[in-house]
Amino acid sequence: MKAANSNIKCPTCHGAATVNYHPFCSKRCSAIDLGRWFNESYVIPGETTSQEAADEDDFDQ
Numbered sequence: 171m172k173a174a175n176s177n178i179k180c181p182t183c184h185g186a187a188t189v190n191y192h193p194f195c196s197k198r199c200s201a202i203d204l205g206r207w208f209n210e211s212y213v214i215p216g217e218t219t220s221q222e223a224a225d226e227d228d229f230d231q
């Protein structure tokens with residue numbers, strides 16, 4: 171996988187962003203983030219929600 175920019179981190183999982191899905195690392199993370207915009211209570215079955223709290227701390231990069 172290619173890093174688009176080492177300064178950009180995926181807002182969803184905080185991994186390195188890629189060219190194809192900038193500023194996300196993958197289509198999956200992009201879809202997850204869009205889901206939050208449309209419905210903040212959106213939850214993916216089987217996904218851990220522990221990342222949610224971390225996201226709020228780290229959001230203004």
Ligand SMILES: [Zn+2]
Nearest residue numbers: 180183195199
């Ligand atoms: Zn990601």
